[in-house]
Amino acid sequence: MDQAAGLRKLREDLPLIRSNVVRRTSAKIIAITSGKGGVGKTTFAVNFAISLAREGQKVLVLDGDLGLANINVILGIIPKFTLYHVLKGNKTLRDIILQIPEGIDIIPGANGYAQLADLDSISRDALIRDFSELDEYDFIIIDTGAGISSNVIALVLAADEGYIVTTPEPTSITDSYGLIKSITQRNKNFPLKVVINKARDEAEGKKVARRVIEISDKFLGVRPEELGVIYKDEDVEKSILVQKPFFINSPRSKASECMQKICKAVLENSPESLENTETSKLGGYIKKFFQISDANKVGK
Numbered sequence: 001m002d003q004a005a006g007l008r009k010l011r012e013d014l015p016l017i018r019s020n021v022v023r024r025t026s027a028k029i030i031a032i033t034s035g036k037g038g039v040g041k042t043t044f045a046v047n048f049a050i051s052l053a054r055e056g057q058k059v060l061v062l063d064g065d066l067g068l069a070n071i072n073v074i075l076g077i078i079p080k081f082t083l084y085h086v087l088k089g090n091k092t093l094r095d096i097i098l099q100i101p102e103g104i105d106i107i108p109g110a111n112g113y114a115q116l117a118d119l120d121s122i123s124r125d126a127l128i129r130d131f132s133e134l135d136e137y138d139f140i141i142i143d144t145g146a147g148i149s150s151n152v153i154a155l156v157l158a159a160d161e162g163y164i165v166t167t168p169e170p171t172s173i174t175d176s177y178g179l180i181k182s183i184t185q186r187n188k189n190f191p192l193k194v195v196i197n198k199a200r201d202e203a204e205g206k207k208v209a210r211r212v213i214e215i216s217d218k219f220l221g222v223r224p225e226e227l228g229v230i231y232k233d234e235d236v237e238k239s240i241l242v243q244k245p246f247f248i249n250s251p252r253s254k255a256s257e258c259m260q261k262i263c264k265a266v267l268e269n270s271p272e273s274l275e276n277t278e279t280s281k282l283g284g285y286i287k288k289f290f291q292i293s294d295a296n297k298v299g300k
Contacts, residue, residue: 028270029140029285031064031159034166035175037146040197041165043240044230045143046074046104047247047256051263053103054247057138060097060282062107064155065145066116069109075100076243084110086130087123093130102248105137117151117293124290132283140282147175148182150296156183158289161191163227167198168208177215184222186292193227195262205229228262230255 032048034041042065049059063071063083072079079098085091087110098106110116119127144155156162162183166176176194183190194212199205209226217223235250242249247256 027060027135027137027140027281029142029159029282031142031144031156031162033144033152033156033162033164033179034146034172035148035164035177035179036172039146039165039167039172040230040236041146042070042074042143043236043246044163044165044195044197045141046071047245047259048263049104049139049141050102050245050247051259052139052267055263055267057267058136059104059139059141060107060134060137061104061141061143063109064142066110066151068145069111071106071143072108074240074243074245075102075106079106079108082108082110086110086127087116087119089123089126093134102245117154117290117297119290128283128287128290131286132281134282140285142285148179150293153182153186154289154292154296157187157190157292158285161193163193163195164212164224165195165197166208166212168196168200168204173208173212176212177219180212180216180222180224181220184216184220186296188222192222192224194224195227195230197230198232199229200232202229205231228258228265230258230262 032041032045045061049061052059061071063069066083069082077098077100079096081091081096083096086093086096093107096108098108100106142155142159144152146152164176164179166172180192183192194209196205196208199208206226206229209229213223213226231254233246233250233253233255235253236246236255239246239249246253247259250256
């Protein structure tokens with residue numbers, strides 16, 4: 001069986017897999033972000049989503065990097081319609097959702113449309129209604145842009161929790177601290193978890209995670225949780241070049257084993273339902289995003 005046929009079979013088999021999985025009563029929304037570009041944030045987001053799907057979860061990924069949407073590049077697909085067409089009122093969200101063979105659904109980002117928070121009230125209400133119709137997912141992954149722009153911070157704070165992807169590079173660690181500071185200045189109790197990507201081994205990864213956590217504790221009074229470590233792996237670089245997620249292209253690679261470990265840890269520590277049902281659904285998420293964005297404008 002060739003790879004394409006295998007992926008099609010995976011997509012067909014997923015409903016059977018899901019039938020044996022305890023369903024969540026509300027979606028969990030996770031924002032994946034980073035202090036700087038080039039750390040593997042989007043690669044992590046896509047492969048994490050696929051690993052959840054392989055565990056029988058129904059997963060939607062929203063490309064929230066509105067300036068430079070690139071999930072489609074990682075997957076080697078060219079979407080005909082994107083979130084841009086929804087924002088312009090030409091399409092609904094269901095019109096643009098891509099169901100890919102790897103078992104996840106994708107909302108392609110609106111390349112070059114960075115002013116989501118500046119929509120008028122009519123457009124906002126229409127978007128909230130559109131998102132509110134998507135209630136069938138177990139996990140919703142938001143791949144934000146990198147950095148500390150107000151758009152990124154609002155996308156993170158509107159979620160149930162945020163995963164910060166960093167690497168052992170000093171500049172990446174410094175920028176991650178800056179991101180944690182920007183988030184916790186607005187909500188000190190917001191749950192943050194740290195993923196160390198491109199680590200040589202477990203020891204290096206844990207050392208970097210401890211450093212990020214200890215610096216945050218010392219200067220900010222917050223302690224992000226260590227989520228896991230992804231090893232530096234040539235198979236990841238190869239998968240990027242061929243535009244195939246490494247979790248599918250190289251399922252036995254070191255990076256895939258790390259991803260599976262993270263996925264299982266997330267599932268073991270995720271309740272089947274969330275207390276705040278409004279923010280656990282996409283309509284509530286987008287509504288909260290607008291509220292936070294408006295508050296940021298007033299604060300300025």
